[in-house]
Amino acid sequence: KQEVTQIPAALSVPEGENLVLNCSFTDSAIYNLQWFRQDPGKGLTSLLLIQSSQREQTSGRLNASLDKSSGRSTLYIAASQPGDSATYLCAAYNQGGKLIFGQGTELSVKP
Amino acid sequence: EAGVVQSPRYKIIEKKQPVAFWCNPISGHNTLYWYLQNLGQGPELLIRYENEEAVDDSQLPKDRFSAERLKGVDSTLKIQPAELGDSAVYLCASSLGWQETQYFGPGTRLLVL
Numbered sequence: 001k002q003e004v005t006q007i008p009a010a011l012s013v014p015e016g017e018n019l020v021l022n023c024s025f026t027d028s029a030i031y032n033l034q035w036f037r038q039d040p041g042k043g044l045t046s047l048l049l050i051q052s053s054q055r056e057q058t059s060g061r062l063n064a065s066l067d068k069s070s071g072r073s074t075l076y077i078a079a080s081q082p083g084d085s086a087t088y089l090c091a092a093y094n095q096g097g098k099l100i101f102g103q104g105t106e107l108s109v110k111p
Numbered sequence: 112e113a114g115v116v117q118s119p120r121y122k123i124i125e126k127k128q129p130v131a132f133w134c135n136p137i138s139g140h141n142t143l144y145w146y147l148q149n150l151g152q153g154p155e156l157l158i159r160y161e162n163e164e165a166v167d168d169s170q171l172p173k174d175r176f177s178a179e180r181l182k183g184v185d186s187t188l189k190i191q192p193a194e195l196g197d198s199a200v201y202l203c204a205s206s207l208g209w210q211e212t213q214y215f216g217p218g219t220r221l222l223v224l
Contacts, residue, residue, distance in 0.1 A: 004153070031210050032210065034212070034213075036215075041217075041220075042217055043115070043202055043204075043215035043217045043218050044154070044202070044204075044213075044215040045215070046212050046213065046215075049212050089153050093210055097159070097166075097167060097209050098156050098159075099144075099156065099213065101152075101153025101155070102153050103151065103152050104151075104152075104153055
């Protein structure tokens with residue numbers, strides 16, 4: 001059974017700092033891995049999708065990596081801004097066709 | 112382009128009452144999902160539709176929950192009767208096909224008293 005874990009559960013950084021969010025999954029047989037952002041009281045917004053054959057994806061200040069062999073993904077945010085404050089969720093698409101989510105990392109970027 | 116639309120946004124009901132949530136996916140998206148999200152947790156899949164067919168409802172508590180997507184577009188999720196433990200956010204998502212990027216609606220926040 002696929003389990004997805006995100007560490008840390010919460011993170012507070014000063015504006016301008018580069019940061020890394022971590023995600024680990026137990027079953028390496030995944031189709032893809034996705035990173036989402038969720039603002040309070042809102043739905044999820046897809047940030048990046050990495051296919052199982054890919055190693056990383058980049059979008060603006062965001063870079064996501066995938067290492068299937070170790071069961072890990074990271075989301076790198078460069079030059080963080082207060083507007084980046086949100087909960088970040090990673091999700092692994094398993095062989096059974098389900099998106100399995102981690103519990104999220106709540107990020108706070110202080111001005 | 113309009114995103115996934117859900118209504119109502121908030122619902123407060125007393126236990127044992129019925130409740131229904133509605134979802135309109137992005138136009139052209141064949142796959143529709145209903146998720147349950149408890150506070151401080153990631154969403155958990157309740158049911159996935161491919162057009163009008165429910166292809167994965169293994170996590171749907173069928174004694175009280177039901178869902179339909181009659182014409183392969185809009186979908187309704189119903190709870191009858193609601194229990195205190197059903198208080199959560201119910202999210203709808205859609206995608207062009209399964210394994211594709213999922214686009215989420217804003218969710219319906221349910222409080223059962």
